[in-house]
Amino acid sequence: MPATASPAPARGGRKAKLAAIGRAFDLVRRDPFATAGILIYLVFLIIAIFADQLATHDPNQILYRPNGRVASNNPPFGAHILGTTNLGRDIYSQLIFGARSALIVGISAALAVVLVGTLVGLVAGFFRGFIDMALMRVADIALGIPFLPFVIVLSSFLEPSMWNVVMGMGLVVWPSTARVIRSQVLTLRERTFVEAARVTGSSQFRILFVHIAPNVLPLSFVYGSIAIGWAILTEASISFLGFGATDSVSWGSMLQNAYVSQALSRGWYHWFVPPGICIILVVVAGFFVSRGFEEVLFPRLRD
Amino acid sequence: MSVLSVQDLAVHYRTERGTAQAVRGASFEVPEGQVVGVVGESGCGKTTLARAIIGVMPKTASIAGGRLIFQGTDLLTLSPRELASRRWRDIAFIPQSAMNSLDPVYRVGTQMVEVLVERGGMDKRAAKVRAAELFDMVGLDPGRLRDFPHQYSGGMRQRAAIALALALEPKLVIADEPVTALDVIIQRQVLDTFKELQGRLGLSVILITHDISVVAYATDRVVVMYAGEVIESGATAEVLGRPFHPYTMGLYRAFPDLHGSGGTLVPIEGSPPGLISPPTGCSFADRCPFVELRCREERPPLLDVASGSRAACWRVSEADTLRVRAGEAATWLRS
Amino acid sequence: MAPLVAATGLEKHFPVTRRFSEVLRREHPVSRAVDGIDLFIDEGETVGLLGESGCGKTTTGRLLLKLTAPTAGSIRFADQDLGSLQGPALKKFRQQAQLVFQNPFDALNPRFTIFRALREPLLNAGIPKEEHDERMRIAMRRVRLADVDDYYDRYPHELSGGQLQRVVLARALVLEPRFLVADEPVSMLDVSVRAGILNVMRDVHATMGLTAVYISHDFALVRYVCARTVVMYLGKMVEDGPSAEVVERPLHPYTKALVQAVPVPHVNQSREPLPIKGSLSAASAPVGGCRFRDRCPYAFARCTDEEPPMRELAPGHRAACHLL
Numbered sequence: 001m002p003a004t005a006s007p008a009p010a011r012g013g014r015k016a017k018l019a020a021i022g023r024a025f026d027l028v029r030r031d032p033f034a035t036a037g038i039l040i041y042l043v044f045l046i047i048a049i050f051a052d053q054l055a056t057h058d059p060n061q062i063l064y065r066p067n068g069r070v071a072s073n074n075p076p077f078g079a080h081i082l083g084t085t086n087l088g089r090d091i092y093s094q095l096i097f098g099a100r101s102a103l104i105v106g107i108s109a110a111l112a113v114v115l116v117g118t119l120v121g122l123v124a125g126f127f128r129g130f131i132d133m134a135l136m137r138v139a140d141i142a143l144g145i146p147f148l149p150f151v152i153v154l155s156s157f158l159e160p161s162m163w164n165v166v167m168g169m170g171l172v173v174w175p176s177t178a179r180v181i182r183s184q185v186l187t188l189r190e191r192t193f194v195e196a197a198r199v200t201g202s203s204q205f206r207i208l209f210v211h212i213a214p215n216v217l218p219l220s221f222v223y224g225s226i227a228i229g230w231a232i233l234t235e236a237s238i239s240f241l242g243f244g245a246t247d248s249v250s251w252g253s254m255l256q257n258a259y260v261s262q263a264l265s266r267g268w269y270h271w272f273v274p275p276g277i278c279i280i281l282v283v284v285a286g287f288f289v290s291r292g293f294e295e296v297l298f299p300r301l302r303d
Numbered sequence: 304m305s306v307l308s309v310q311d312l313a314v315h316y317r318t319e320r321g322t323a324q325a326v327r328g329a330s331f332e333v334p335e336g337q338v339v340g341v342v343g344e345s346g347c348g349k350t351t352l353a354r355a356i357i358g359v360m361p362k363t364a365s366i367a368g369g370r371l372i373f374q375g376t377d378l379l380t381l382s383p384r385e386l387a388s389r390r391w392r393d394i395a396f397i398p399q400s401a402m403n404s405l406d407p408v409y410r411v412g413t414q415m416v417e418v419l420v421e422r423g424g425m426d427k428r429a430a431k432v433r434a435a436e437l438f439d440m441v442g443l444d445p446g447r448l449r450d451f452p453h454q455y456s457g458g459m460r461q462r463a464a465i466a467l468a469l470a471l472e473p474k475l476v477i478a479d480e481p482v483t484a485l486d487v488i489i490q491r492q493v494l495d496t497f498k499e500l501q502g503r504l505g506l507s508v509i510l511i512t513h514d515i516s517v518v519a520y521a522t523d524r525v526v527v528m529y530a531g532e533v534i535e536s537g538a539t540a541e542v543l544g545r546p547f548h549p550y551t552m553g554l555y556r557a558f559p560d561l562h563g564s565g566g567t568l569v570p571i572e573g574s575p576p577g578l579i580s581p582p583t584g585c586s587f588a589d590r591c592p593f594v595e596l597r598c599r600e601e602r603p604p605l606l607d608v609a610s611g612s613r614a615a616c617w618r619v620s621e622a623d624t625l626r627v628r629a630g631e632a633a634t635w636l637r638s
Numbered sequence: 639m640a641p642l643v644a645a646t647g648l649e650k651h652f653p654v655t656r657r658f659s660e661v662l663r664r665e666h667p668v669s670r671a672v673d674g675i676d677l678f679i680d681e682g683e684t685v686g687l688l689g690e691s692g693c694g695k696t697t698t699g700r701l702l703l704k705l706t707a708p709t710a711g712s713i714r715f716a717d718q719d720l721g722s723l724q725g726p727a728l729k730k731f732r733q734q735a736q737l738v739f740q741n742p743f744d745a746l747n748p749r750f751t752i753f754r755a756l757r758e759p760l761l762n763a764g765i766p767k768e769e770h771d772e773r774m775r776i777a778m779r780r781v782r783l784a785d786v787d788d789y790y791d792r793y794p795h796e797l798s799g800g801q802l803q804r805v806v807l808a809r810a811l812v813l814e815p816r817f818l819v820a821d822e823p824v825s826m827l828d829v830s831v832r833a834g835i836l837n838v839m840r841d842v843h844a845t846m847g848l849t850a851v852y853i854s855h856d857f858a859l860v861r862y863v864c865a866r867t868v869v870m871y872l873g874k875m876v877e878d879g880p881s882a883e884v885v886e887r888p889l890h891p892y893t894k895a896l897v898q899a900v901p902v903p904h905v906n907q908s909r910e911p912l913p914i915k916g917s918l919s920a921a922s923a924p925v926g927g928c929r930f931r932d933r934c935p936y937a938f939a940r941c942t943d944e945e946p947p948m949r950e951l952a953p954g955h956r957a958a959c960h961l962l
Binding site for chain 3: 344488494515519540563
């Protein structure tokens, strides 16, 4: 019997997956911003994981000079790479450990937002009717709540901790993700292959989680990347305003300490510039990555 | 006398994976006052060809060679401005989906009047009269001119697109799959309109389609395209009655005939070759039941064959025998 | 023997967006996609549902598969009322009645390999795992994609339209259904590829004794694949008979126009004007009487007053027209 051969290049599931990774790298190469974003994330990730090894001192430890006085305000590029705070703490080590807090908050918050947003979007878009209406009204309410003040209020009620930010985002920031996922689901549920799944006997839940969900996950990923930067920024803001965690060090807390000690007017740039740059880098990286990966993760049908 | 002479036209597309040779050395004539059908499967280059003639191609496409002689001038040597001025006045285009030629935001009448005024140099009043005339000509109620495109049915939109294309009485109209999306009764009426207008106005038409039955019904001459090349051309009656190229022979048996005997249809197994690195020999070699060594090594040129047609096949001299064999289903089955 | 599929008085109305005047007058206009059909299909029959756009053939197909509920009328499948099917009985129906879609490029989940796509119905139906491999292979062989290993690991975007449609058909056959509905199965495929799919479908009927309904606007295709043709116009059946009969000796004026309108691949063909009257605006059903009367060249008074019933005018050949 004649085998109708197709002129397509890749064969086999494993090979197809390798080809997809290959294509991902091609696109990354072509989009230098996304590549930069990924690299930045990677660097900070490594820093966060190996913080204990990379830091030179305990970030909270007050250090002393040989003459017994507190090693306050040492200038950078001396014994301490970035100098010390006014209380004699090593800024470089603080920066390193700050990366760890930042990433913990960022990733947790992103996960919370993505989980809640995607689930809501999936359920609302697929089942429509009353459920959809109810969920979207909840989303509207959440959307109406100003995020930063909400987290501040949360921090006042609960113990100051970085998990307040995570919880805050999980409660208030998910609607935009949910909305987008929902419209994607609305389109997908009209697709022929979804009807095919129904005809071949798939249950509603199977259709939702096996057929539709995998097709919206790339979008969730995109929103997740943005959420990471957003979370870190928020945590920094909270700490800066004095509502942040007191036990762990973060870039925001560094900025707050610097501000309170009037570092700006005293020209102690080595204290507040590094954490500021780090925050900017991570947020921007998130943005670039989300833009770049939107292309890679959507499979394309044959032209 | 040919109103259009396509000579060795080549069009390339830049793609992610390389340069696709969408049209490779296509040559054919469009005699004055005749309907020439261009038939082929999707990807054979017929739409690219149409767009190259009218000069409306995407940025990734470029003319890689050949000449398009329209009434003595090579269109490819004209600047975009000169080409644009000829568009609509001398050569008109009806794209595949009629909605593409009708702006959904304006009333149909407004659009027609605009064309007539801007490009035909008419004054508004004369243009309105002419628009009504055109609608009458294509069998549409002139009262509908004040409606918007979305208020028209598919058949009506197609006819309106035809009216728009004919507004300035061009010498040549290129219609890309004008009836594919239409119901069969409307299809017949639209094709009859084409025929009638062609007779009345002395139009030349290039009718692009994938349907051989439409070609048989509505065209005087036909050009068969495959993988970017013209592989057979000639009078429709000749090409369909006495095909010389194996692809044309096979195509015939792949179409269900309404009044047919019920004999098994024979598909042509396989698919056309990719356009990025086209084969060195005949592009049909992989699917041809009569392939020989020479076919894979050398690309056959378009040769004149007995009946006034031309075909690109090394075995045209044996066409009579091959035709008989092509009529048998067993020839096309591959082990 | 009772027919496998028995639809009586089938109607399906869709609400139409109201104009403001209608809102004020509290009117709820509807589009009568299917407006009273009686269709009986015996086991093993191949029936073509033929008609132009808006005739209700696609809606009828979906009603027969319980993909949408009728506004009126009933459908019985294997002597069970379809409307009241639920739970395990419904699940069993879904195994026995399958659908082949118009768009092969979208009928498969783009993230599933062909293997997963074929396996899905088996998983849903709870077929034991040991049987999966065998059933999938048999189905693939039926659609002439016997070299399964060439296809199992591929994704839909790697296959051509013809191959995709065969996979869609294989997926429909993997549960060995009794009833198949195919909605314009080749309209989106290249012409040189269509013949292959049509032949596969003919073979599948012959070997499986499948009962099938083919929905199409292409008369030549319906004649090739189906033994029986039902012509629909604006929600009603106008003619019903053996395909060859309906083509060579059409009874209803609409069918006559349709037959004449279809071009054939021969230069010598009739180019006579069609026996159908002007009106190019979208056909909308006139109220009462015969729906075709606005376009029928032979319409007379009775056509406006009374709706013609389907009457048998030759063995197995029925039509609904007052002229007959």
